[in-house]
Amino acid sequence: MASPAKSVTASPFAPKTYPEIPAIDGVRFATGAVGVRYEGRTDVMLALFDKGTNVAGVFTRSKCPSAPVEWCQAHLKSGKARALVVNSGNANAFTGKTGAKAAAFTASLAAKATGLRPNEIFLASTGVIGEPLDATKFEGQFEKLAAAAAPDGLFAAAKAIMTTDTYPKVATAKALLGGVEVTLAGMAKGAGMIAPDMATMLSFVFTDAPIGAEALQAMLSKGVATSFNAITVDSDTSTSDTLLLFATGAAAQRGAPKISEPGDRRLKDFRRALDSLLLDLAHQVVKDGEGARKFVKISVEGAVSKASAKIIARSIANSPLVKTAIAGEDANWGRIVMAVGKAGQPADRDRLAIWFGDIRVAYKGLRDPNYDEAKVAALMQQPEIAIRVDLRLGKGQATIWTCDLTKEYVAINGDYRS
Secondary structure, three states: OOEEOOOOOOOOOOOOOOOOOOOOOOEEEEEEOOOOOEEOOOOEEEEEEOOOOEEEEEEOOOOOOOHHHHHHHHHHHHOEOOEEEEEEEEOOOOOHHHHHHHHHHHHHHHHHHHOOOHHHEEEEEEEEOOOOOOHHHHOOHHHHHHHHOEOOOHHHHHHHOOOOOOOOEEEEEEEEEOOEEEEEEEEEEOOOOOOOOOOOOEEEEEEOOOEOHHHHHHHHHHHHHHOHHHEOOOOOOOOOOEEEEEEOOHHHHHOOOOEOOOOOHHHHHHHHHHHHHHHHHHHHHHHOOOOOOOEEEEEEEEEOOHHHHHHHHHHHHHOHHHHHHHHOOOOOHHHHHHHHHHOOOOOOHHHOEEEEOOEEEEEOOEEOOOOOHHHHHHHHOOOEEEEEEEOOOOOEEEEEEEEOOOHHHHHHHHOOOO
């Protein structure tokens, strides 16, 4: 018998209200509870797409990817999709040939239930690593899900893919494509093992825009650089990171132009909306970081290059000493200096300047002469904190978003499999 899910303290950033998520023409959702790992909660979702739906995706760069990641990568080349199956509770990762067979079996069950081909079905799994996924639990389930699938089911689907998340993460946006309004809607899950190297743990975005797979891929690959690839909770890149973008093309019936070239100027507003939606979802992931109570923006400027700035920003954001100081509401700027120095990038101690919010705490290698401990202490009590570092060496700049590291993070991960 599956064990019940353990309760966790809700994130202080959990939304009091959620945006109304509009239905996307050409997409239907359904969820079910099959007991993959937990009792009494939905743990599988099915999304069905109308014929002609295009797909793009980015995935983990982990050298130990999950079986569903490899399945998606193998089938992404066609640029077409008709269904998406996601389960929570078991990542089907580090499961060898058994995992590959489970993925193929899951796709075959979904294909049989929907009248589709297995290669038209995309898969994602999240949860415990190293335990075989019992795909027989899906037998007889996809028929029920296909029959129940409805356009307004995205929010329920976002709940079904949660693991240690304390709230479902959803977002929506509008854009003009050739003067015609198109809609985007997306969901994400992730709270721990977050230091994405191509995406976040799991995220799925849907649109009715008639955009070809090549153009979708170009926008998605670029969009993750300043969103999902610019966040970290704990510096650990998941084996399962998957971000998929599906475009049904249904808006063509309302006059939206069909676009296939990545460089088409008519994509400007859509690209803006997509980037905004991805950043929204990425921020929600950080705000729901396991045990997190602070949302932290790390900005680095004056580096010798953009790449160098990003490495330094990530060094600060991933530092356990920096993150625990923030949890303790301690403006320990010496730990920022430490993280800059250990990053292995060009830096000059005597040029360095550091701000907490708009308060400069360090300047030219020394504590700022106007440093006021009381003002900084008050700032550190805020739920959202901005830290800025100026290296004064060049024009490179980058931003990384992170959270604090609390005792609850240790408790959640110490008990995760028990």
